[in-house]
Amino acid sequence: MSSSSTDQSSSKGLRYANKSCNCGRKAGVKITQSDGKNNKGRLYYTCETKSCSFFEWCDPSTAAVEHSSSMTHRLTFGHNENRGSEVAGDISEIKSELRxxxxxxQMLELGHGMLKVLVIASLVMATFALLVGLVAVLLK
Incomplete structure (x- = not known):
């Protein structure tokens, strides 16, 4: 199976979790190039350094749950040589997502506030139009 390397992917709102291989390093995400009907173009995780035989399909539907589970596992059990840097990376990633x-x-709240202003302005204009119409009828 030949493959091409990709970075962690986010396409059309899909999220893919970071994974650690059996070596404790960050697993790479690759795209299958095989001619198989079901797997061509499918993403998978593999060991970047090819030090272990780690392989796992990369499915976006379970990525958030797997990411949480993977982070919990690493924080609980850790990997000997890279534990501190992985935890720091996870914290940095979480902070970035929170930002x-x-x-x-903030954008949604701003949009919500603007919608309130538009609704109130529309009500004021509709009331004004009704008053103008009522005055016009009374003056005839």
Missing amino acids: GIYSRL
Whole structure:
């Protein structure tokens, strides 16, 4: 099976979790190039240094759960040589995600506030139009 290397992927809102291989290093994400009907173009995890035989399909539907489980496993049991740097990387990744979520929340709150202003302005304009129409009818 030939493959090409990719980075952690996010396409059309799909998220793929970081994985650690059996060596304790960050597993790489690759794309299958085989001619098989079901697996061509499918993503999979593998050992970047080829030091171990780690292989796992990369499915976005379970990535968030797997990511949480993988982080919990690493934090609980750890890997001897890279534990500190992996935990620091996980914390950095979580902080980055939180910043993105906070930014999106601020945008949504701003949009929500603008919608309130538009609704109130529309109600004021509709009331004004009704009053103008009522005055026009009364003056005839």
